[in-house]
Amino acid sequence: EVQLLQSGGDLAQPGGSLRLSCAASGFTFSDFAMTWVRRAPGKGLECVSSINGPGDTIFYADSVKGRFTISRDNSKNTLYLRMDSLRVEDAAIYYCAKLQGATYPTYHFDYWGQGSLVTVSS
């Protein structure tokens, strides 16, 4: 059974930092791209960052580029999101998700973590 177990959500001040983790099980982690998706209050889903299986191809939404860093440790089956220079508008529930598909235009998110609440406030 595929499971994605998240940890690390918390309260941070504007300009502060947080790290989210997502521990995967039930599939060969290194074979699959992973992503972080967020949903801010009153807004829709936004794909924040994605990383391929080996970890050498990465995408970031323009809204977080230069501030967030996605990474993965395939030996620990764990995905990370380091969030620096946090802004009030980064407050959201963050979900990790597994990507499934044969090519980029077919990729979709078939399994999701339970979500991590990130609050940014002074």
Next chain:
Amino acid sequence: QSVLAQPPSVSGAPGQRITISCTGSTSNIGAGSDIHWYQHLPQTAPKLLIYGNNNRPSGVPDRFSGSKSGTSASLAITGLQADDEADYYCQSYDNGLSGSPWVFGGGTKLTVL
């Protein structure tokens, strides 16, 4: 503003059929990218409902179906039930963006009357 446009809300009575549209462009749906649909209930993780335009993952009832034509796609729900009340999102791949290429529509809130 999302590159995939969805109506903010739709509603229907129990037992009825509703559709939710997702309008894209020649850089996503019109370029042949697949459309996928997700159901998002409060306090839960989003759930994959339809993938590859019209395929249902195991466990998703056949009341849910998807279609795609040109630069648009639709999700149809028949036999509407109270627990279908949720937010629904389409998702696709866009080859014209500078950031993340996987994009969601703005979401549609379904109200079961």
